[in-house]
Amino acid sequence: MTTMTAQTTQVYRLFIRATPEAIWDAITKSEFTTRYFFASRVEMSDGRRRAYGPNGELWGDSAILEEDAPRRLVHEWQGLYDPELAEEETSRVTWEIEPQDGGYCLLTLVHDRLEGAPKTAESVAGGWMLVLSGLKTLVETGEPLVG
Amino acid sequence: MDDDQVFKALADPTRRHLLDRLFERDGRTLTELESELEMTRFGVMKHLRVLEEAGLVVTRRQGREKLHHLNPVPIRLIHDRWIDKYRERTVSALVDLKKTLEETG
Numbered sequence: 001m002t003t004m005t006a007q008t009t010q011v012y013r014l015f016i017r018a019t020p021e022a023i024w025d026a027i028t029k030s031e032f033t034t035r036y037f038f039a040s041r042v043e044m045s046d047g048r049r050r051a052y053g054p055n056g057e058l059w060g061d062s063a064i065l066e067e068d069a070p071r072r073l074v075h076e077w078q079g080l081y082d083p084e085l086a087e088e089e090t091s092r093v094t095w096e097i098e099p100q101d102g103g104y105c106l107l108t109l110v111h112d113r114l115e116g117a118p119k120t121a122e123s124v125a126g127g128w129m130l131v132l133s134g135l136k137t138l139v140e141t142g143e144p145l146v147g
Numbered sequence: 148m149d150d151d152q153v154f155k156a157l158a159d160p161t162r163r164h165l166l167d168r169l170f171e172r173d174g175r176t177l178t179e180l181e182s183e184l185e186m187t188r189f190g191v192m193k194h195l196r197v198l199e200e201a202g203l204v205v206t207r208r209q210g211r212e213k214l215h216h217l218n219p220v221p222i223r224l225i226h227d228r229w230i231d232k233y234r235e236r237t238v239s240a241l242v243d244l245k246k247t248l249e250e251t252g
Contacts, residue, residue: 011216013220129219129220133224
């Protein structure tokens with residue numbers, strides 16, 4: 001039995017040549033997220049992280065668990081962009097920004113607590129990769145990744 | 148975490164095997180990984196350290212255990228930088244070949 005199942009803790013890590021503040025803004029402000037995060041408008045207010053699609057449809061509305069700008073952001077995750085994913089249990093996303101030498105930061109994204117959300121786990125596995133390489137390109141060059 | 152380190156890390160069959168094991172099931176301890184390889188604990192540790200330095204493996208503590216996770220980002224970045232570019236050229240070469248064959252055929 002070697003059926004491939006998506007991981008219930010997913011870890012993504014990359015170096016980005018930018019300040020922690022610039023990366024934090026790219027993660028938390030809609031003027032940036034629209035340019036690399038599947039065109040979604042991310043808004044953080046009232047202890048919640050909301051994401052809207054290009055036509056204003058609600059793609060995500062989850063509680064912020066920790067917010068320590070510009071170093072650490074933890075929020076819940078539930079994909080409302082697909083009814084099958086919206087039915088699954090809530091999972092958790094942690095963003096960590098660690099400054100390094102030479103003007104670089106190490107960005108680590110951990111998406112865990114996916115045990116009750118197998119379809120979400122599968123859906124985000126490829127998605128985070130695109131989002132993170134797009135974020136890197138945008139922050140480093142000021143231009144969105146051309147797909 | 149530069150390209151050189153990633154290529155060096157990938158240029159070894161044991162390390163590629165370790166990555167494949169983690170691809171199948173992530174978040175494993177050294178003991179688990181060691182049990183699947185005919186190699187000493189020290190040897191496995193050494194390979195894991197090279198993978199970690201290249202950013203291909205990220206370790207996280209969970210309670211008393213140190214879990215090894217596959218970080219797919221460096222491979223993706225190499226893919227974007229080194230593979231996509233050449234793949235497009237191959238595809239367009241095949242398209243040209245098809246056109247030529249159809250025109251002459």
